[in-house]
Amino acid sequence: METWTLSLLLVSLHGAAAVIHSLKYFDTASSGLTNFPEFVSVGMVDELQIVHYDSNTRRAEPKQDWMIRFTEEDPKYWKRQTEISLGNQQVSKVNIEETKQRFNKTGGVHIVQRMVGCEWDDETNEVVGGFYQFGFDGEDFISFDMKTGTWIAPKRQAFFTKHKLDHNKAWRAQTTHYLTQICPEWLKKYVKYRSSSLMRTELPLVSLLQKSPSSPVCCHATGFYPDRASLFWRKDGEELHEDVDHGEILHNHDGTFQMSVDLKLSSVPAEDWRRYECVFQLSGVEKDIVTRLDEAVIRTNAGETETRRDEG
CATH class of the missing domain: 3.30.500.10 (MHC class I-like antigen recognition-like)
Structure with a gap:
């Protein structure tokens, strides 16, 4: 020994x-x-x-x-x-x-x-x-x-x-x-x-993504810390529970996290899009990150738009 x-x-x-x-x-x-x-x-x-x-x-x-x-x-x-x-x-x-x-x-x-x-x-x-x-x-x-x-x-x-x-x-x-x-x-x-x-707290970049005009719109938040966070869609100020699909919180390679939530819009008229918004909330942070549903901010092959902590 x-x-x-x-x-x-x-x-x-x-x-x-x-x-x-x-x-x-x-x-x-x-x-x-x-x-x-x-x-x-x-x-x-x-x-x-x-x-x-x-x-x-x-x-x-x-x-x-x-x-x-x-x-x-x-x-x-x-x-x-x-x-x-x-x-x-x-x-x-x-x-x-x-x-x-x-x-x-x-x-x-x-x-x-x-x-x-x-x-x-x-x-x-x-x-x-x-x-x-x-x-x-x-x-x-x-x-x-x-x-x-x-x-x-x-x-x-x-x-x-x-x-x-x-x-x-x-x-x-x-x-x-x-x-x-x-x-x-x-x-x-x-x-x-x-x-x-x-x-410490780190706020994410929030993006709206859509594969095609008929696909759900995905609200994607990445780079936040800690993982005590929520991401959801709401309409007229009320959280939606139907026609939404919540993803899991995933790890990023740098120790931060990402998550997403999809919204089905197939039955929503274009003129009603302005009534919808994606909301990110992080534990310990009072101000939410709010991203309004707008075709101009949806990230596609033609371009991308991201929402940082000072928006909403």
Whole structure:
């Protein structure tokens, strides 16, 4: 077990109501399972998954939209995290075989798990906890005690590992430094970014689209954030529920969102079009974006018109 290494891929998430924030990173290595990746890494903060890697995809991927935006200025970020996970995957193969030997296990299904992370109080700015522990087949194997700077081995099979790690002063210092300095620094950084990300709002471009004169008119809004938004058609100030088709809210590559709603106009006389308008509403924004139904603003092959936040 002396081959355990420390992953630097740790990220965090700010829980709106939380005072104590936790950053945890889990590795799960398995043998004997045919329908499950042999290695899986999951990053979690405040019990919410934000990053995932497994030996099938062989790449680290964000699980929260704000992480995509966070790394826009660092295009090599995910490449580095993937390389770290690939390294841990290789180490895990050795670890699980060594652990099986310690327990005199050969065939069957076996699992080695690692959890590493820290806890930080955002009011006192104090590190209130740190953990680095391993388990085998669902039971504790060995864990690091921050107070004493030594490893705790609840099973005799882990005594050899404890002896090796306790006498490795460099590794002990590195582990302590990570749990008390590096991990909290990353936690603070991501908490701050996510907090500002949740408070921000971005209004969309709104367009009226129509494939042909007999097609429904599509009201399309793209580039808004957050996804707590609504888009609907109304007539004479009243929201319409008939002859409309609502689309789902979809992700854009830059972390913003888009959505659309179609209006069937086959039975509406041209002189009545002015009675219709498309309305976009975003949570936290008082003013709506209103786009009146007008043939002149419908986006076609001949041209396009978009409505920004200052219209309506």
